[in-house]
Amino acid sequence: xxxxxxxxxxxxxxxxxxxxxxxxxxxxxxxxxxxxxxxxxxxxxxxxxxxxxxxxxxxxxxxxxxxxxxxxxxxxxxxxxxxxxxxxxxxxxxxxxxxxxxxxxxxxxxxxxxxxxxxxxxxxxxxxxxxxxxxxxxxxxxxxxxxxxxxxxxxxxxxxxxxxxxxxxxxxxxxxxxxxxxxxxxxxxxxxxxxxxxxxxxxxxxxxxxxxxxxxxxxxxxxxxxxxxxxxxxxxxxxxxxxxxxxxxxxxxxxxxxxxxxxxxxxxxxxxxxxxxxxxxxxxxxxxxxxxxxxxxxxxxxxxxxxxxxxxxxxxxxxxxxxxxxxxxxxxxxxxxxxxxxxxxxxxxxxxxxxxxxxxxxxxxxxxxxxxxxxxxxxxxxxxxxxxxxx
Amino acid sequence: xxxxxxxxxxxxxxxxxxxxxxxxxxxxxxxxxxxxxxxxxxxxxxxxxxxxxxxxxxxxxxxxxxxxxxxxxxxxxxxxxxxxxxxxxxxxxxxxxxxxxxxxxxxxxxxxxxxxxxxxxxxxxxxxxxxxxxxxxxxxxxxxxxxxxxxxxxxxxxxxxxxxxxxxxxxxxxxxxxxxxxxxxxxxxxxxxxxxxxxxxxxxxxxxxxxxxxxxxxxxxxxxxxxxxxxxxxxxxxxxxxxxxxxxxxxxxxxxxxxxxxxxxxxxxxxxxxxxxxxxxxxxxxxxxxxxxxxxxxxxxxxxxxxxxxxxxxxxxxxxxxxxxxxxxxxxxxxxxxxxxxxxxxxxxxxxxxxxxxxxxxxxxxxxxxxxxxxxxxxxxxxxxxxxxxx
Numbered sequence: 001x002x003x004x005x006x007x008x009x010x011x012x013x014x015x016x017x018x019x020x021x022x023x024x025x026x027x028x029x030x031x032x033x034x035x036x037x038x039x040x041x042x043x044x045x046x047x048x049x050x051x052x053x054x055x056x057x058x059x060x061x062x063x064x065x066x067x068x069x070x071x072x073x074x075x076x077x078x079x080x081x082x083x084x085x086x087x088x089x090x091x092x093x094x095x096x097x098x099x100x101x102x103x104x105x106x107x108x109x110x111x112x113x114x115x116x117x118x119x120x121x122x123x124x125x126x127x128x129x130x131x132x133x134x135x136x137x138x139x140x141x142x143x144x145x146x147x148x149x150x151x152x153x154x155x156x157x158x159x160x161x162x163x164x165x166x167x168x169x170x171x172x173x174x175x176x177x178x179x180x181x182x183x184x185x186x187x188x189x190x191x192x193x194x195x196x197x198x199x200x201x202x203x204x205x206x207x208x209x210x211x212x213x214x215x216x217x218x219x220x221x222x223x224x225x226x227x228x229x230x231x232x233x234x235x236x237x238x239x240x241x242x243x244x245x246x247x248x249x250x251x252x253x254x255x256x257x258x259x260x261x262x263x264x265x266x267x268x269x270x271x272x273x274x275x276x277x278x279x280x281x282x283x284x285x286x287x288x289x290x291x292x293x294x295x296x297x298x299x300x301x302x303x304x305x306x307x308x309x310x311x312x313x314x315x316x317x318x319x320x321x322x323x324x325x326x327x328x329x330x331x332x333x334x335x336x337x338x339x340x341x342x343x344x345x346x347x348x349x350x351x352x353x354x355x356x357x358x359x360x361x362x363x364x365x366x367x368x369x370x371x372x373x374x375x376x377x378x379x380x381x382x383x384x385x386x387x388x389x390x391x
Numbered sequence: 392x393x394x395x396x397x398x399x400x401x402x403x404x405x406x407x408x409x410x411x412x413x414x415x416x417x418x419x420x421x422x423x424x425x426x427x428x429x430x431x432x433x434x435x436x437x438x439x440x441x442x443x444x445x446x447x448x449x450x451x452x453x454x455x456x457x458x459x460x461x462x463x464x465x466x467x468x469x470x471x472x473x474x475x476x477x478x479x480x481x482x483x484x485x486x487x488x489x490x491x492x493x494x495x496x497x498x499x500x501x502x503x504x505x506x507x508x509x510x511x512x513x514x515x516x517x518x519x520x521x522x523x524x525x526x527x528x529x530x531x532x533x534x535x536x537x538x539x540x541x542x543x544x545x546x547x548x549x550x551x552x553x554x555x556x557x558x559x560x561x562x563x564x565x566x567x568x569x570x571x572x573x574x575x576x577x578x579x580x581x582x583x584x585x586x587x588x589x590x591x592x593x594x595x596x597x598x599x600x601x602x603x604x605x606x607x608x609x610x611x612x613x614x615x616x617x618x619x620x621x622x623x624x625x626x627x628x629x630x631x632x633x634x635x636x637x638x639x640x641x642x643x644x645x646x647x648x649x650x651x652x653x654x655x656x657x658x659x660x661x662x663x664x665x666x667x668x669x670x671x672x673x674x675x676x677x678x679x680x681x682x683x684x685x686x687x688x689x690x691x692x693x694x695x696x697x698x699x700x701x702x703x704x705x706x707x708x709x710x711x712x713x714x715x716x717x718x719x720x721x722x723x724x725x726x727x728x729x730x731x732x733x734x735x736x737x738x739x740x741x742x743x744x745x746x747x748x749x750x751x752x753x754x755x756x757x758x759x760x761x762x763x764x765x766x767x768x769x770x771x772x773x774x775x776x777x778x779x780x781x782x
Contacts, residue, residue, distance in 0.1 A: 002597045002626075002655055003662040004510045004532075011665055042460045055678075059450035067639035069433045104495055104643070104672055111671035115531075119395045136669035140506075140531075141395075206393045248458035250677030252495070264393055271394040274402055278527035280502035281495055285676045286641030287446075 010136065016360075020345075024354050036353045036380040041179065041330065043300075043372040047247045050298055051291065058290045066290070072283050073273040074102030074255075078293040082255050085296035086238060089217075090230035094260040101256050101272040102284035105249070106215040108276075109239035109256035110137050113211050114171065115279055116271035118143040122170040124211075127156055129333065129363035131179050131213070143170070147362060154181040154324045154333070158192040165200050171209050172197060176229065177216040180361045180368040181333040182309075182326025184220055187227040194233030207235040207263075214238060215254070216329040218245040218299045221306045226328065234261035237268075242292050244329075247300045253288040305330050308371045308378060315382050319389045330372040333358070337389060339365050344388075351384035401527065407751075411736075415745045427744045427771040432570065432721065434691075434763040438638045441689055442682065449681045457681070463674050464664040465493030465646075469684040473646050476687035477629060480608075481621035485651040492647050492663040493675035496640070497606040499667075500630035500647035501528050504602050505562065506670055507662035509534040513561040515602075518547055520724065520754035522570050522604070534561070538753060545572040545715045545724070549583040556591050562600050563588060567620065568607040571752045571759035572724040573700075573717025575611055578618040585624030598626040598654075605629060606645070607720040609636040609690045612697045617719065625652035628659075633683050635720075638691045644679040696721055699762045699769060706773050710780045721763040724749070728780060730756050735779075742775035 001008060020039065027035045058066075073079060079097035087095025103109040114124070120142035126134050127150050138145045146169075148160040161172060172193065177184045193210070201207035212229035217240055220226045229236050241254025256272055258265045276283065283289075309326055316323050316334055323334040336344035341357035341364055348355060348367075358366030371378065392399060411430065418426045449457075464470060470488035478486025494500040505515070511533035517525050518541050529536045537560075539551040552563060563584065568575045584601070592598035603620035608631055611617045620627050632645025647663055649656045667674065674680075700717055707714050707725055714725040727735035732748040732755055739746060739758075749757030762769065 002600070002653075002659050003507050004513075006510070007507055007662050007666060010669060011661060014665060040460075044456075046455065047458055055450045056447070059446045064437065065435075067438055067641050069431075069640045107671035107673050116394050116398055119397070122395075133669065133671075137671060140670060142533075209393070248677075249460045250458050250674060252673060252676050262393075268393050270402060271398050274405060275398060278401060278524065279531060279670070280498035280524075280528060281672070282498050282643060283641060285643050285679065286639075287678070288676065 006139070020354065020356070023349065027352060033352060034376070034380060036377050036384065038369045038371065038373060038377065038381055039354045039356050041370050041372060042249060043244070043247050043330070044374055045247050045300055045304055045372065048298060048300055051246055051248070051295060054291045054294055058287055067286055070283060070286065071273070072277040073100070074284050075289050075293070078102055078289045081293045081296045083257065086230070086240075086257055089225050090228045092230050092260065095257070096260070099258045099260055099265060099269055101269070101276055102289050103254045103256050103276060104281045104284055105243060105252045105254040106213055106239045106241035107133065107137070108252070108281050108284070109241070109254050110211065110213055111140060111279060112256055112272055112275045112281070113237045113239060114138060114141045114143060115275040116268060117170050117209055119170070121168060123166060123168040124171045124173050125161055125164050125169060126173050127161070129154065129178075129180050129358060129361035129366070131175055132360055134173060154178065154183045156185050156189050156193055158189065158196050161193060162196045162200070165208070169200075169208055170206070171211050173211045173213065174229065175213040177220060177226065177328030179216070179329055180331050180356070180358070181324050182329045182331040183324055184223070184327035185227055187231065190227055190229055190232035197233055197235070201235065210236045212236060212238050214240045215244050219302065219305060219330065220328040221302065221309060222327050230259055234259055236262070242295070245299045246292065246295060248288075251285065251288045253284055253292055305372070308375070312369065312371055312378060312382065316385065319386055321385070321389065330370060332369045332371065333366050334369070336365055336367050341365055341367050347388055348384060351387065353381045353384040397530070411745065411747070414740065418743060424743060425767070425771060427768050427775065429760045429762065429764060429768065429772055430745045430747050432761050432763060433640060434635070434638050434721070435765055436638050436691055436695055436763065439689060439691055442637055442639070442686060445682045445685055449678055458677055461674060461677065462664070463668040464491070465675050466680050466684070469493055469680045472684045472687045474648065477621070477648055480616050481619045483621050483651065486648070487651070490649045490651055490656060490660055492660070492667055493680050494645045494647050494667060495672045495675055496634060496643045496645040497604055497630045497632035498524065498528070499643070499672050499675070500632070500645050501602065501604055502531060502670060503647055503663055503666045503672070504628045504630060505529060505532045505534060506666040507659060508561050508600055510561070512559060514557060514559040515562045515564050516552055516555050516560060517564050518552070520545065520571050520749060520752035520757070522566055523751055525564060545569065545574045547576050547580050547584055549580065549587050552584060553587045553591070556599070560591075560599055561597070562602050564602045564604065565620065566604040568611060568617065568719030570607070570720055571722050571747070571749070572715050573720045573722040574715055575614075575718035576618055578622065581618055581620055581623035588624055588626070592626065601627045603627060603629050605631045606635050610693065610696060610721065611719040612693065612700060613718050621650055625650055625654075627653070633686070636690045637683065637686060642676065642679045644675055644683055696763070699766070703760065703762055703769060703773065707776065710777055712776070712780065721761060723760040723762065724757050725760070727756055727758050732756055732758050738779055739775060742778065744772045744775040
């Protein structure tokens with residue numbers, strides 16, 4: 001076997017998601033009838049005009065050396081703009097470029113953070129349901145994921161997290177707003193998690209870090225600003241990207257920020273810049289760094305998402321689907337009628353509707369709807385979801 | 392200590408290169424006199440006009456979904472263009488998009504390849520002098536680097552490679568044209584390495600792979616086409632980028648190709664696409680994929696480099712510096728007079744000339760000159776190199 005045991009295992013594990021995707025392709029080809037695909041978080045929304053203008057400007061500008069290597073952390077101007085935006089939103093004093101590394105998306109940022117922090121065998125606590133890639137990311141760096149449950153409404157459970165802490169715990173990894181549930185964690189819950197981590201960090205050689213994967217931080221529909229891990233806890237690494245808030249996931253532009261309240265953040269920062277290099281990212285794409293520097297206060301059309309969320313959430317609730325309240329991101333995570341998510345997605349598939357089973361996120365019995373799609377897709381899906389519920 | 396033991400060790404190891412860099416910064420600030428910095432492979436040459444036109448076109452084009460995720464392997468059109476270019480240069484039939492994954496630079500490509508191939512403890516044979524990042528890359532994926540010597544002229548030594556092969560050998564990693572030596576390996580040497588690997592792969596569960604890091608493949612000055620690992624051996628993974636041939640290293644656009652002659656390449660390809668995802672690269676930057684699709688047969692001004700190479704190589708030879716013949720890339724790797732490279736770079740630094748000691752590439756007694764700089768920098772450096780030699 002030419003490929004490694006780990007990757008071979010991953011391919012096996014990953015194959016049912018691929019099968020799902022290929023099933024969709026097959027359905028599309030077999031018949032001219034539409035397929036209502038709600039599986040992928042790949043927004044069907046063009047970036048805002050301001051992004052396009054900034055991109056054309058950056059592409060056309062004859063800045064000498066615009067495409068050369070820069071420091072591994074990225075352009076100072078971009079890092080400072082990110083620090084100001086994140087720091088202001090979190091009400092955090094002292095945020096500056098010195099705490100920010102520009103990365104190849106939030107996925108790059110999380111891998112950089114874990115490379116910096118994990119010794120072999122260190123544990124990463126992850127709350128279910130979780131973004132499926134986290135397990136790969138932890139294992140890339142010799143870490144071990146320890147799963148804990150959330151509460152019934154999919155809010156974080158500080159007591160469950162506390163019960164999972166061992167001598168080997170190095171990182172608690174959260175995702176706020178959450179994929180797949182769309183839940184925005186209340187500030188009080190984050191504060192409680194902060195208290196737990198503070199208490200258990202006392203007397204340790206190194207603190208337990210809170211790593212917040214926050215690519216949806218600007219996609220919240222009932223509040224002006226998302227709740228904040230940086231407010232809740234001093235030893236926080238904040239990973240984000242512009243994939244969702246500017247709608248440019250293919251461009252791989254994100255960042256990792258270490259809280260200026262973290263003791264010894266300077267050393268963590270040095271590690272972040274070095275990890276960006278030694279993992280082979282080297283630096284975030286130069287041109288996009290330049291583009292996003294001026295777009296830190298911008299966001300795609302939130303109303304486009306809010307309307308879709310409101311419509312599907314109330315339709316599903318009316319139909320009798322139990323759905324945790326989706327305050328952010330662009331996902332809903334309803335309970336699968338009958339309780340068997342794998343059977344349920346097959347029933348939907350027969351009606352040409354594709355969704356991801358909760359099993360894929362460590363939470364069987366639920367299914368994920370990604371509503372970053374055209375209204376026609378939602379129309380068709382709602383019809384099928386209604387028909388299935390009525391049976 | 393907040394950061395991992397491995398990264399802490401890396402930072403220590405990496406610190407003398409950083410010191411060198413900071414020394415240069417300090418020298419620049421202390422006095423208005425110029426500093427002649429020949430340390431970094433970051434070309435001082437703007438991309439060709441055709442690149443700029445393609446970039447403006449891609450940035451201005453209103454292609455729907457241009458910034459969305461695509462398949463992890465990249466756009467089919469780009470992958471096909473890469474396959475045609477590499478396949479034609481190597482005289483290889485059957486190259487197609489099906490063997491190509493677009494990556495975040497060649498560094499991303501090497502990490503993807505090693506993630507696909509290595510089980511913990513597997514050995515990666517690397518010939519000295521070597522690009523300093525290789526050790527990090529192998530260790531990222533649980534691999535162990537085994538160093539072997541090259542011949543006196545820094546050509547690969549097939550016998551040395553053969554002697555280093557054990558049951559654990561999974562990859563032989565080469566870099567052609569070579570950084571830091573500028574040497575282009577002769578086709579016959581590559582063929583001999585291929586013979587060695589073929590012989591030692593017989594009867595194994597999986598073959599030994601040749602991983603060729605080839606970002607300088609188009610920067611050769613005495614031949615039309617670079618010599619080819621793909622010609623020499625069937626189980627070859629070819630990693631490259633457009634950092635050097637289009638002069639856009641900051642944009643992080645490269646690729647990894649598995650030879651269509653490799654038995655079971657389909658499985659390796661599936662692993663490559665998955666590794667691109669699970670390492671957090673996800674995909675190569677979308678916009679640059681679009682741009683380079685039409686530039687596969689283009690290259691920056693080779694004469695700009697050739698003239699500099701000819702000038703420094705003959706000047707150094709005349710001065711009495713022993714320098715292996717630099718057929719490609721933009722580096723020279725002369726012997727340090729006196730034999731102590733660390734002492735020699737200090738002597739040069741006193742004359743405001745910065746070069747990298749061979750110790751940094753596993754080859755003490757030599758020093759690296761990166762000649763991708765302005766002529767004035769070369770003027771000043773040659774004066775100092777002459778003065779030092781005369782002493």
